[in-house]
Amino acid sequence: MSLHVLYFGMLAEVTGLAEENWLNNGQLTVGDFRAQVMQKYPALQGKKFKIAVNQRILEDLADIAPQSEVALLPPFAGG
Amino acid sequence: MSLHVLYFGMLAEVTGLAEENWLNNGQLTVGDFRAQVMQKYPALQGKKFKIAVNQRILEDLADIAPQSEVALLPPFAGG
Amino acid sequence: MEKQHKPKKVFVEGPISPDFIAKSIASHQSKTGIGAHAIFLGQIRADEKEGGAVSGIAYTAYEEMAEQTFHEIREAAFARFELTCLHIYHSLGLVPTGQISLFVFVSSPHRRAAFEASEYIVEEIKTKVPIFAKELIGDNGEFEWKRNV
Amino acid sequence: MEKQHKPKKVFVEGPISPDFIAKSIASHQSKTGIGAHAIFLGQIRADEKEGGAVSGIAYTAYEEMAEQTFHEIREAAFARFELTCLHIYHSLGLVPTGQISLFVFVSSPHRRAAFEASEYIVEEIKTKVPIFAKELIGDNGEFEWKRNV
Numbered sequence: 001m002s003l004h005v006l007y008f009g010m011l012a013e014v015t016g017l018a019e020e021n022w023l024n025n026g027q028l029t030v031g032d033f034r035a036q037v038m039q040k041y042p043a044l045q046g047k048k049f050k051i052a053v054n055q056r057i058l059e060d061l062a063d064i065a066p067q068s069e070v071a072l073l074p075p076f077a078g079g
Numbered sequence: 080m081s082l083h084v085l086y087f088g089m090l091a092e093v094t095g096l097a098e099e100n101w102l103n104n105g106q107l108t109v110g111d112f113r114a115q116v117m118q119k120y121p122a123l124q125g126k127k128f129k130i131a132v133n134q135r136i137l138e139d140l141a142d143i144a145p146q147s148e149v150a151l152l153p154p155f156a157g158g
Numbered sequence: 159m160e161k162q163h164k165p166k167k168v169f170v171e172g173p174i175s176p177d178f179i180a181k182s183i184a185s186h187q188s189k190t191g192i193g194a195h196a197i198f199l200g201q202i203r204a205d206e207k208e209g210g211a212v213s214g215i216a217y218t219a220y221e222e223m224a225e226q227t228f229h230e231i232r233e234a235a236f237a238r239f240e241l242t243c244l245h246i247y248h249s250l251g252l253v254p255t256g257q258i259s260l261f262v263f264v265s266s267p268h269r270r271a272a273f274e275a276s277e278y279i280v281e282e283i284k285t286k287v288p289i290f291a292k293e294l295i296g297d298n299g300e301f302e303w304k305r306n307v
Numbered sequence: 308m309e310k311q312h313k314p315k316k317v318f319v320e321g322p323i324s325p326d327f328i329a330k331s332i333a334s335h336q337s338k339t340g341i342g343a344h345a346i347f348l349g350q351i352r353a354d355e356k357e358g359g360a361v362s363g364i365a366y367t368a369y370e371e372m373a374e375q376t377f378h379e380i381r382e383a384a385f386a387r388f389e390l391t392c393l394h395i396y397h398s399l400g401l402v403p404t405g406q407i408s409l410f411v412f413v414s415s416p417h418r419r420a421a422f423e424a425s426e427y428i429v430e431e432i433k434t435k436v437p438i439f440a441k442e443l444i445g446d447n448g449e450f451e452w453k454r455n456v
Contacts, residue, residue, distance in 0.1 A: 008369055009439030010452045052437070055372035071369055071437075075454035078368075078397060078438030079269075079349045079409045079429065087220055088290030089303045131288070134223035150220055150288075154305035157219075157248060157289030158200045158260045158280065158418075176336075180329035183348070187325075187405040190353035190360075196425070197346035199332070203416065204339035211339075256336040267352065269429060276345070277422050 001026070001066040005037070009074040014043045022070070031060030033070060049074050080105070080145040084116070088153040093122045101149070110139030112149060128153050163236060168228045169221065169250045173257035174199075182245060182263055192242050192265045196272035198280050200260030202253050210296025214254040215304065220288040221250075231282045239275040241266050246279065248289065312385060314378045318370065318399045322406035323348075331394060331412055341391050343418040345425035349409030351402050359445025363403040364453065369437040370399075380431045388424040390415050395428065397438065 003022040007015045024036070030051050038044045050057050052071040053064050064070060082101040086094045103115070109130050117123045129136050131150040132143050143149060179197070186192060204211045232244055243265040253259040262279050266272040284306045291304040328346070335341060353360045381393055392414040402408040411428050415421040433455045440453040 006369065008437065009367060009441070052369070052372060055369075055375055071372070073369065073437050074439060074452065076434065076436060076438055077440035077453040077455050078366075078373075078436045079433045079455065085220065087288065088218060088292075131220070131223060134220075134226055150223070152220065152288050153290060153303065155285065155287060155289055156291035156304040156306050157217075157224075157287045158284045158306065176329040176332040179332060180325040183325040183328060183407075187350070187407075190351075190405050192350050193352045195346075195348040195350060197344075197348070198418070198421075199344040199346070200418075201336070201341050201344060202339075203342045256339050258332075258336075265350075269347070269349075272347075273422075273426050273429075280418060280422075 001028070003028075003033075003064065003067070004069045006069065006071040008071065011044065011047060011049055011072045011074050014047060015041045028064045029060065030058045030062050030064060033064060034060060037072065047074065080107070082107075082112075082143065082146070083148045085148065085150040087150065090123065090126060090128055090151045090153050093126060094120045107143045108139065109137045109141050109143060112143060113139060116151065126153065163232060165225065165229045166232075166245070168225060168246050168248050169219065170247055171249070171251050173249060173253045173259065174247055174261045175258075178247075179261060182261075186243060186265055189242060189265070191267055193267045194265070194269040194272040196264045196269075196276035198260070198262040198276050199258050201258050202255045204255045205293075207293070207295045207302060209298065209300040212255060212293045212295055213297075214252055214294045215259065216252050216292045216294060217248075217250050217259065218290045218292075219250060224287050224289060227287045228283070231279060231286065234282070235264075235275050235279050238278070239266065239271040240268065241271060241275055244275070244279070246283070248283070248287075312381060314374065315381075315394070317374060317377045317395050317397050318368065319396050320398070320400050322398055322402045322408065323396055323410045324407075327396075328410060331410075335392060335414055338391055338414070340416055341414045342416045343414070343421040345413045345418075345421035347409070347411040347425050347429050348407050350407050351404045353404045354442075356442070356444045356451060358447065358449040361404060361442045361444055362446075363401055363443045364408065365401050365441045365443060366397075366399050366408065367439045367441075368399060373436050373438060376436045377432070380428060380435065383431070384413075384424050384428050387427070388415065388420040389417065390420060390424055393424070393428070395432070397432070397436075
């Protein structure tokens with residue numbers, strides 16, 4: 001399946017990009033995706049982030065639907 | 080002794096004046112003064128008010144010093 | 159509280175304008191320790207009474223005592239909360255419906271203190287300051303004396 | 308909540324000006340059911356860091372999700388408190404020290420609801436909205452990523 005992945009704030013600096021397409025054979029949970037992205041970008045180790053799928057923050061056990069927009073969100077700092 | 084008495088808000092309407100001098104033989108407590116002023120202006124009966132002596136709200140048992148400024152204060156409505 | 163704050167004039171004649179509020183905000187932009195402003199504005203409501211809608215409020219006060227009480231409220235707020243600045247303005251005279259009669263402007267490094275001080279100060283003003291308010295009703299010169307509850 | 312409120316644009320480019328705040332206040336003077344406005348302003352502090360003082364904050368956001376989250380916060384506030392109006396504005400891009408990056412404007416018939424809603428909304432924004440802030444430090448291009456605690 002194919003996902004659209006977005007990186008924000010300090011995470012975009014770590015990965016060196018703001019977005020990319022992500023291809024995978026078969027279903028992924030949020031936890032699976034987290035493991036994959038940290039393998040691809042080892043500099044993400046030790047960074048705190050949440051994962052939003054189609055603009056909803058989901059727990060690691062949740063499934064990611066095909067064609068989803070997946071965003072890596074560092075700590076919020078609005079206000 | 081002589082006091083300077085001020086009436087505010089609806090109480091000035093009841094007494095028909097904003098201020099007056101008040102003469103009395105001897106010492107007065109706040110309670111004594113309250114009784115006198117309500118005798119002089121019976122329309123004050125049933126009106127709620129506090130008495131400030133030299134800009135401090137005092138209880139009925141407190142003495143009023145000679146030459147004090149005494150104010151009759153209806154309910155506050157600032158804001 | 160070691161520091162005493164100079165008494166400031168609180169009363170202004172008539173309504174407090176949005177432009178005055180903007181100027182107050184702008185004048186705090188050079189104070190770079192401030193992280194949070196909490197502003198409270200009291201606006202005159204067109205409450206429906208028996209004789210019609212409230213068209214405005216005419217404020218009077220025991221001015222000397224009121225200014226002194228405002229000063230004491232400010233000192234107590236500075237002692238109780240971590241504040242950078244605190245300004246209070248209140249109208250005297252006529253304030254028409256929809257216009258602003260109270261402007262409490264609290265500034266602090268942090269939002270918590272700003273929020274808490276703002277509430278504290280407004281409650282103190284409502285209960286402790288000798289200000290009197292005549293609500294003007296309809297077009298026939300009717301009125302009612304207002305009281306804070 | 309029976310009534311749904313139209314989503315409103317929250318983000319503005321750069322600082323929020325005192326003049327903009329004044330215009331917002333003025334535009335509420337025709338709403339004569341309002342008795343109390345509570346306004347919260349977030350201002351950029353010149354905090355001292357190792358490399359110097361903070362000179363400004365560069366804000367970015369996951370804009371679509373953020374606007375949706377702001378909308379949900381507004382709806383929840385209208386459901387929870389007796390509000391007449393509620394506006395939220397937040398900066399994107401560079402906001403220099405001393406300037407305003409957050410403007411929360413709550414209006415209600417009564418002060419209690421205005422105070423409570425103001426605090427509630429600011430806390431919700433701090434914890435739930437995907438906004439990211441790079442604190443610019445000193446003159447040498449140093450920076451630090453900020454996080455709400």
